[in-house]
Amino acid sequence: xxxxxxxxxGIVGDPIEHVRxxxxxxxxxxxxxxxxxxxxxxxxxxxFEDTIAGLMNLGNxxxxxxxxxxxxRLVGHASRLGTTxxxxxxxxxxxREADGSxxxxxxxxxxxxxxxxxxxxSLHGRRALLLGCGGxxxxxxxxxxxxxxxxxxxxxxxxxxxxxLVEVLRGAFANCDIDFGEAxxxxxxxxxxxxxxxxxxxxxxxxxxxPLASSVLVADVILSGDRNTALVEHARRxxxxxxxxxxxxxxxxxxxxxxxxxxRTP
Amino acid sequence: xxxxxxxxxGIVGDPIEHVRxxxxxxxxxxxxxxxxxxxxxxxxxxxFEDTIAGLMNLGNxxxxxxxxxxxxRLVGHASRLGTTxxxxxxxxxxxREADGSxxxxxxxxxxxxxxxxxxxxSLHGRRALLLGCGGxxxxxxxxxxxxxxxxxxxxxxxxxxxxxLVEVLRGAFANCDIDFGEAxxxxxxxxxxxxxxxxxxxxxxxxxxxPLASSVLVADVILSGDRNTALVEHARRxxxxxxxxxxxxxxxxxxxxxxxxxxRTP
Numbered sequence: 001x002x003x004x005x006x007x008x009x010g011i012v013g014d015p016i017e018h019v020r021x022x023x024x025x026x027x028x029x030x031x032x033x034x035x036x037x038x039x040x041x042x043x044x045x046x047x048f049e050d051t052i053a054g055l056m057n058l059g060n061x062x063x064x065x066x067x068x069x070x071x072x073r074l075v076g077h078a079s080r081l082g083t084t085x086x087x088x089x090x091x092x093x094x095x096r097e098a099d100g101s102x103x104x105x106x107x108x109x110x111x112x113x114x115x116x117x118x119x120x121x122s123l124h125g126r127r128a129l130l131l132g133c134g135g136x137x138x139x140x141x142x143x144x145x146x147x148x149x150x151x152x153x154x155x156x157x158x159x160x161x162x163x164x165l166v167e168v169l170r171g172a173f174a175n176c177d178i179d180f181g182e183a184x185x186x187x188x189x190x191x192x193x194x195x196x197x198x199x200x201x202x203x204x205x206x207x208x209x210x211p212l213a214s215s216v217l218v219a220d221v222i223l224s225g226d227r228n229t230a231l232v233e234h235a236r237r238x239x240x241x242x243x244x245x246x247x248x249x250x251x252x253x254x255x256x257x258x259x260x261x262x263x264r265t266p
Numbered sequence: 267x268x269x270x271x272x273x274x275x276g277i278v279g280d281p282i283e284h285v286r287x288x289x290x291x292x293x294x295x296x297x298x299x300x301x302x303x304x305x306x307x308x309x310x311x312x313x314f315e316d317t318i319a320g321l322m323n324l325g326n327x328x329x330x331x332x333x334x335x336x337x338x339r340l341v342g343h344a345s346r347l348g349t350t351x352x353x354x355x356x357x358x359x360x361x362r363e364a365d366g367s368x369x370x371x372x373x374x375x376x377x378x379x380x381x382x383x384x385x386x387x388s389l390h391g392r393r394a395l396l397l398g399c400g401g402x403x404x405x406x407x408x409x410x411x412x413x414x415x416x417x418x419x420x421x422x423x424x425x426x427x428x429x430x431l432v433e434v435l436r437g438a439f440a441n442c443d444i445d446f447g448e449a450x451x452x453x454x455x456x457x458x459x460x461x462x463x464x465x466x467x468x469x470x471x472x473x474x475x476x477p478l479a480s481s482v483l484v485a486d487v488i489l490s491g492d493r494n495t496a497l498v499e500h501a502r503r504x505x506x507x508x509x510x511x512x513x514x515x516x517x518x519x520x521x522x523x524x525x526x527x528x529x530r531t532p
Contacts, residue, residue, distance in 0.1 A: 001289060002305055004283045006305060008305055023268065026267075041324055050319070
């Protein structure tokens with residue numbers, strides 16, 4: 001039941017009709033007796049600047065989720081940014097603070113970390129191989145370094161993008177051995193796919209990985225529904241623990257509810 | 267269930283927590299299988315201009331209700347105004363047209379007309395006495411004249427306000443005998459209270475009305491819950507048909523759903 005006291009959350013994007021967040025978050029609010037809704041807010045790209053500031057003035061709007069193509073453009077509308085948002089120069093969530101100002105952060109990577117840790121695995125000291133450093137990949141790279149991996153190899157078909165990210169990360173995480181290059185699994189005990197490879201059923205592996213030790217953790221950002229991606233199948237063949245897009249999404253929702261101050265479960 | 271495809275309606279005001287529209291309209295949408303919600307949108311008065319234009323840019327916002335103190339300020343944000351809105355220089359609803367522009371109108375009076383007509387009474391040719399010509403009273407005056415009353419006496423403790431309204435109405439409704447003055451019931455067969463008198467249980471009558479013929483229709487804008495206002499009690503004592511704030515509100519919701527193109531019942 002929506003009343004005059006209902007607090008608002010929104011997800012902004014263009015297009016917006018495909019987003020799942022309104023169901024997921026509004027369902028969570030209803031289950032936990034929180035008088036709030038999360039509604040889709042469609043902002044046309046050519047009207048972004050004229051729209052977003054007005055929207056953020058709404059007195060009962062407590063938070064925003066941000067999807068394509070606005071994750072970078074909303075950075076300038078936050079008074080404060082979290083570490084990940086600052087390093088990747090993008091946000092996917094903003095919350096209203098008690099003084100009325102807005103804080104933003106990027107949780108596209110935090111979900112993966114939570115998804116892995118919630119299944120009882122520690123990331124500390126692992127030697128990670130990260131495939132892809134676009135929006136999600138960059139965020140995951142920051143989170144992996146924050147979580148204490150001892151080494152991080154970044155692979156991207158655009159080496160200049162990988163190089164730029166490595167430079168940013170090296171400045172912040174001096175104790176982590178960070179580089180970019182080929183998808184070499186030697187000595188790696190954590191492999192993360194953050195490329196789009198695997199979205200289509202016949203996509204195959206995101207890189208020629210070869211045999212894996214069973215102690216390697218393998219995570220894939222791809223939301224593949226009931227189907228396993230080729231990467232997850234490959235990893236399971238070698239007895240590796242695997243984490244999929246669904247694990248990552250659950251973790252991300254949890255992280256964002258925490259950020260919004262709405263997490264009611266331990 | 268709110269999804270990415272859900273269409274938005276909002277009610278703007280300051281304060282906003284007391285409004286009932288979110289429950290009423292969202293309940294109606296749910297009952298009629300319309301994938302839409304009406305949410306409260308709190309706009310601080312000192313941020314009105316910075317906020318409203320951005321809000322109205324939202325691509326999936328199809329309509330707005332307007333409550334205090336913004337009914338006059340929103341007039342300038344509509345590309346087209348209905349007759350009543352133009353005459354009273356205020357709107358309480360705006361809808362998005364197919365070309366993306368906004369049309370506004372004022373339904374604070376239409377609800378009273380609908381409430382009376384839906385109970386089988388015709389207003390055509392009646393000689394009306396209207397008490398009060400503030401926001402609701404002005405709108406009711408326009409609607410009464412539009413509905414074809416043959417005479418309309420407007421009573422207000424501020425005669426200059428009554429005079430100004432009479433001048434506007436005379437210009438538009440040449441066939442209606444419109445004046446302002448005392449609350450004289452002689453020859454009147456429709457009495458409408460649009461003053462706040464009756465909101466408090468011990469308020470008494472909005473004017474010293476005296477005995478009434480049973481053919482007189484008596485309408486009161488006051489929402490008095492289960493209690494009858496003194497005016498309604500007085501009218502019933504003389505066998506008059508009465509209409510209260512609840513009748514008016516039901517009629518207004520119906521009129522606004524029509525305006526939004528969402529009325530599904532005949």
